[in-house]
Amino acid sequence: MLKFILKRLGASLGILLAASFLLYILVINAGDPLGDLRESVSDNREHLMAQRTEYMNLDQPWYGRYWTWLTGVSKCFALQCDLGTNIQGQNVADLLSVAASSTLRLVVLATVLAAIFGIAIGVLTAVRQYSGLDYGVTFLTFLFFSLPVFWAAVMLKEYLAIGYNDWIKEPGFSTPQIIVIAMVFGFLMQVFLAGSVKRRLITFAVSAAFVGVAIPYLVWLNFFRYPQLGLVGIIVLSLAIALSGTAMTVGVRNKQVLYPALITVALGIIMYYATFSLLQAPNTWLLIGGGILAVGIPGAIGYFMGGRLRKVAMWVSAFTGFALAALTVLDHIYRAWPGFLKLKPRPIGTIGSQTPDFVGGFWDVFLDRGAQLLLPTILLAVISLASYSRYTRTSMLEVGQQDYIRTARSKGLSERTVIFRHAFRNALIPIATIAAFDFAGLIGGAVITENVFGWKGMGEMFATGLTHVDPAPVMAFFLVTGSAAVLFNMLADIFYALLDPRIRV
């Protein structure tokens, strides 16, 4: 395995090197970097030209410039990256570290969301092949495939962001609006839950009625400006999660799984009070550490109390613990929301990765970043979600025709076990490759998204660099995307070997 990985790594590095050479040559031949100065009439023209020549090593021949760049990059192995200077003499390595953090935040979040929802939708459509849901989703995925990103972005800005910002000033719904929302929600619920006509009608009626009652109640509470979860909300929701987790795996009668989950809920409620003042002004490390503890301790409880069903108990407890931690965080975010609205009356931003000169507590800054991140993430996620769901569907359908699926069905396994244990795990194998390509591609695609939303990210760095025929930023961008592509392909290969024991090269 190690030999295989090393061999792959060697080949990938060779390709990366060749690609960097190709791209460098293309970029420096894409125009005249001194073009604007040649036409300028200012007095210090000569001086400016000499300065730019020095910044960009224009006095060297093309191979010399590439060699200088390459030796600078090779210092990265000694953790002293020298990516050269851009057209204004700024150090590109410093620019990159700032730009990469905002781009990666966007792309990682979008990829994770797209993969989770895309795979879920893909499985659902494959299970319900040729249903109304399948046709609807197929049409939507084709539509998303055909959307120009920037066009969709302007629409999102106009209808989602500006619309919401206007609405949040005085949130409310008119009666026709509530009826329409209830109808749509009921319709969607019956499409997703499916079943016989009678069951569909019941689903539709119940969910529509629920929305019809819930919305006026929330408006009456002024929930949209002063959201609250409260202790009761957290207890009810976490109990529901613990019980349904147990019910879905082994059934609520099974004490070995139920008790650890319930103990987790009790512990979580205690921790909610214990950490209350701490979480009102936390920091990132505290949240990460708390999250790890919230999964680890319930896992340990499940391990010691689970007995014969140790594995299931661990999963259920850990999931409950995680959900409780998420609910606690959500509660604090809710508490911070009214203050945040005062600081920023129009919450959803359309320009930039953070509001300039924004001052506030941890949660305020958190909400601000989140609100700025919302639109670009939706956009990127929706578009790559389309390809995930499409590939998952194809892959699931292909696996569904295999003999071992028929065997599993004929030996009387439940449809859920057949789909998730037998079909889904095997269908994941090709998806791993696509996820690897998709992530690298998404960083490339972020160029447009960043341009539309005015983010100062890597994509912007690339676009400005190319406009000025400035190789250093362009190559820095390529360095990140190229390494990401190589790295993720490698991870996909390893993941392959883990998922499919037959692949051991």
Added chain:
Amino acid sequence: MSGHQDNEELKGSSNMETEIGPDGQPLVSLAEVEDAELAQKDSQSMSQGQLIRRRFLNHKPAIISSIVLVVITLTAFTSIGFAGIPGWWNQSYLKSAELINGGAPTLHLWPTWLGGQGFAIGDHPFGQDNTGKDYFALVMRGTQKSIIIAVVVGAVATVIGAVIGAVAGYFRGWVDEVLMRLTDLFIVIPLLVLAAVLGKMAGSASGSILTLAFALGLLTWTGLARLVRGEILTLREREYVAAAQAMGSKTSRVIFKHLLPNTVGVIVVNATFAIAGAILLETSLSYLGFGVKAPESSLGLLISQYQNAFTNRPWLFWWPGMMIVTIALSVNFLGDGLRDAFDPRQTRKAKRRNKKELS
């Protein structure tokens, strides 16, 4: 995707409930019944091409998309004319005019009994831009250019991809190794990045959209090359290839006459998807400023020029965007239909299983 194709193919054997011969006389002997049945079956047998064509014609979204595409293409090329030939639309995309009603579109489709103004086309169905140019003519001009770019990119990418894939798959060994590493080289650089660099080069070199289209075609062949290589790797082990080689056919003849025609399904399907991808790629590049430049026009350029007009004059933004979505969506559905027609395995099996479950 259509549900009828199976039933029609199965009909042959069940047609003989009333045993009446071709001449209208009731049949007596069993042999005659069988003969008649066979005769009827023979009339139903079809060639591979006919099967594919019928499966395609049964694919409703694909047929609708083809019609939409033909209509759009014809409208774009005949309305404002092409290559010096004048069209039937009386406005020019170059001539500025006085703004009428703020340049709002004069196209009305909402009937009067619903509170609209009835059906009317008016002088400027798509409105006018801020200097009063007729926006219908501008959009048609952009559509022409986008279609030309897409078709050229599709053609160039398909030819390169098919040839490289076929050569790599046929020769294997070091040729395969070199060509596939070359493919990896193009895959490792994000497409948009490479396209932007080449687009800028093409733009500063000549500024013609054909140069841009050729440059984009040089980048988008990688997927097809991999697919064709995979197909050829299995096809080259077939007997007819060995036979052709034994009879002394030249290598080029084996590849182009015997191997590539058998991969036509993969090639055709991918060519359509390449065209859809090329339309979107061109619009993205023009939007970023690395594609089509100002004196020329394209749908992406129109959107990027008027994106700030959205709040005041949304039609400047809507029409080119809708045009891109419609074209790309139609081409994608067309490709989907072609794929079902050329490779119907998946749909068939699944349907049979469903039928069994029902019965």
